[in-house]
Amino acid sequence: MEKVQETAEKIRTMEIRGAGRIAKAAAEAIRDYAAGLEAASMEEFAASIQEVSSFLIGTRPTAVSLPNAVKLASRYSSENVEEARQEIITNANLFIERADRALEKIGKIGSRRIQDGDVIMTHCNSHAALSIITTAFEAGKDISVLATESRPRRQGLLTIRHLNDFSIPTTLIVDSAVRYYMKRVDKVIVGADAIAANGALVNKIGTSQLALAAHEARKSFMVAAETFKFSPNTIVGNPIEIEERDSDEVVNPSVLADLPHVRVRNPAFDFTPSEYIDMIVTDIGIIPPAMAYTVIKEHLGWELGEI
Numbered sequence: 001m002e003k004v005q006e007t008a009e010k011i012r013t014m015e016i017r018g019a020g021r022i023a024k025a026a027a028e029a030i031r032d033y034a035a036g037l038e039a040a041s042m043e044e045f046a047a048s049i050q051e052v053s054s055f056l057i058g059t060r061p062t063a064v065s066l067p068n069a070v071k072l073a074s075r076y077s078s079e080n081v082e083e084a085r086q087e088i089i090t091n092a093n094l095f096i097e098r099a100d101r102a103l104e105k106i107g108k109i110g111s112r113r114i115q116d117g118d119v120i121m122t123h124c125n126s127h128a129a130l131s132i133i134t135t136a137f138e139a140g141k142d143i144s145v146l147a148t149e150s151r152p153r154r155q156g157l158l159t160i161r162h163l164n165d166f167s168i169p170t171t172l173i174v175d176s177a178v179r180y181y182m183k184r185v186d187k188v189i190v191g192a193d194a195i196a197a198n199g200a201l202v203n204k205i206g207t208s209q210l211a212l213a214a215h216e217a218r219k220s221f222m223v224a225a226e227t228f229k230f231s232p233n234t235i236v237g238n239p240i241e242i243e244e245r246d247s248d249e250v251v252n253p254s255v256l257a258d259l260p261h262v263r264v265r266n267p268a269f270d271f272t273p274s275e276y277i278d279m280i281v282t283d284i285g286i287i288p289p290a291m292a293y294t295v296i297k298e299h300l301g302w303e304l305g306e307i
């Protein structure tokens with residue numbers, strides 16, 4: 001349980017972050033926990049796995065990749081402790097391999113949409129979006145990137161470092177410069193924390209501003225998302241919860257000490273309606289947002305359970 005707690009803490013504090021990375025870390029935590037779990041009975045085994053699953057899922061509420069990963073990794077059908085343990089180890093490893101392969105596939109598929117000379121705008125730090133950009137560059141396409149700072153956590157700094165490592169010409173801009181620069185952009189590529197059954201995107205706060213500005217300027221808006229970023233719960237009407245993080249991330253508490261009438265809000269994500277999304281690049285191909293329901297039902301193979 002100690003290792004699970006360590007992983008949970010790293011996810012909570014964002015030492016491990018990015019919807020895909022969170023998912024993989026959770027699958028690894030479940031796998032290692034199951035491998036070392038001492039249980040006298042199947043009931044005990046099931047209760048412990050259930051407890052650890054809920055604990056990990058509770059670390060961050062928005063990225064649906066987290067509950068999807070935990071559910072896929074912790075599946076078992078056997079009523080025997082040893083067999084169930086092996087099933088979990090196998091399923092978790094399968095999930096981790098699938099997640100790695102998905103990033104590669106998204107990179108390959110999405111890079112075919114990138115043309116020589118393209119100026120690409122990206123937001124925050126998405127490994128899926130970066131997979132498309134770096135794959136296109138490595139294929140010899142002459143591209144450049146405009147990367148937003150992504151306040152308050154400034155994950156844009158991770159993005160510019162990554163792009164610099166690939167020698168991709170990159171310009172860092174503040175979030176409020178997005179519309180100002182949009183006329184120079186050919187394509188916007190962002191990642192996803194969750195995609196709802198109606199094709200709406202949930203991603204880092206500010207994403208919807210990029211989408212609006214791209215729509216206004218008639219620029220293409222692409223989302224890079226593994227199929228495990230689609231939200232089964234939204235089919236049965238459950239909304240996606242937007243995580244609100246500590247105000248300390250926005251402003252030093254000392255600034256607020258003598259401002260009793262001021263409060264700070266810090267939502268970590270926002271919604272981009274499907275009509276602003278041109279395509280979603282997934283590991284099973286490029287789809288329009290209207291196909292989100294089909295991905296959840298047919299590809300993710302999700303049971304609807306109790307309605």
Ligand SMILES: O=P(O)(O)OC[C@H]1O[C@H](OP(=O)(O)O)[C@H](O)[C@@H]1O
Nearest residue numbers: 017018019020126127128191192204
């Ligand atoms: O899975 P990948 O593509 O890496 O990232 C997907 C999304 O996860 C991140 O959330 P956070 O920084 O963990 O809050 C960003 O919103 C990013 O676009």
